[in-house]
Amino acid sequence: MANSQKPPEHILVVDDDPRIREMLARYFEEQGYCVDVAGDGQQMRSCLQKLPIDIILLDLVLPGEDGLALARDIRASSDVPIVMLTGRNDVVDRIVGLEIGADDYITKPFHLREVLARLKCALRRRQPGASLNRSSELETEIYSFEGWRLDVGRRQLLADDGKEISLTTGEFDMLCVLVNHAGRVLQRELLMDLTRGRNLEAFDRTIDAQIARLRRKIERDPGNPALIKSVRGVGYVFSATAIRHDV
Template sequence: MTSSAPHPEHILVVDDDPRIRQMLVRYFEGESYRVTAVADGRSMREALQQRTIDAVLLDLVLGGGEDGLELAREIRGRSDVPIIMLTGRDDVVDRIVGLEIGADDYIAKPFHLREVLARLRTILRRRKPKPGAEAEARGADTLHFEGWRLDLGRRELHDAGGSPIELTTGEFDLLTVLARQPGHVFTRETLMDLTRGRSQEAFDRTIDAQISRLRKKIEKDPANPKLVKSVRGIGYVFTGRESV
């Protein structure tokens, strides 16, 4: 199969089951992705250091006593690369912890390959700058609030001093939805639909985890937020004032 893209997106698979690694490699290479598959955290670190990775498919239960959640935390501590968690444990607590760490999605085993592909494509598509992003960056597609600058074309957030703030795909999409409509109260279900779509099971703590991570990055005091406030029994509202 010939891809029209000069540089196919590179997927890193981290799973200790050789059958799953082989299955994912064959499938995604057949879809014109470049794939590196490893079995443990050491090999994962080497791959991330030596290659440009566009997304990570990470099993939460690895051999040798390694914890996939800890590996996800390690990845997120140094990169905003998308992380899709794969696990045979259908545990809501694991999902919540993973999302709080900063994972972008969660897929339970056994999974359909087409579903994994659809989730991956959605995340990668959201990360790509829009066509004409350079022009948009100078136009109206940039939001300013309380000294912050949210560049929707380049998908970048800068603080009052001009320093870039790394956001995951989910955090960026969530902030964009909220900041576009200051003063509007969004339910968790609406935020789920607007930022993640129907492909992922909706449960309240998913959005709560994303909001918690977002507050840690944009609020002076995350425990007493001034930009993204909770509305008891309903959801969240963005209260940042527009600035230039």
């Protein structure tokens, strides 16, 4: 009988501190993951070319190219989840990292169990049919709006010419929540809970950064958005009419 067990998910740890690399690698291997490590951008790229990586734990401060530059480079060609690790608790760095497309941000020193929990959360959001706090039967939904086609189950966004638009896991989850609540004003705190399944410190600008990235991809004029509108002092509303097609 063939072994149908799912292979372990593959983590790439990118950190210039060998002690941290060894600690994370040992811990995640004990948790059943496959782990590779890299000390800089060059080693990271080598691993990404050779290995099927499921998620990257990426240090912000690295020799040569820093973590923000590497995250930007990764996002240019891949939607692999990125969890940033840093010893700096700088709000600006966090905002920039999230704007670039990082899925989460953890400051050092950290608890290994917290890193594991956030890693699992990022991996769940990447999987087709991630729950988004919705019932499983809604995962077959397809929405159409203003020429766009959003396939929730396949996690695809198609333009009116059939071209697939590349979205990060966070951007896709955000769009699903907005479209599913079209016409309803959603507070930032609610958007945070619905898209991440937990409260990330009531960090409003995290949501603003994701909305800005999403607008650049789906709005005809991101500076004057017609689909995702801001409600001053409250949050956002998806103002287009979204037609649901159950499959």
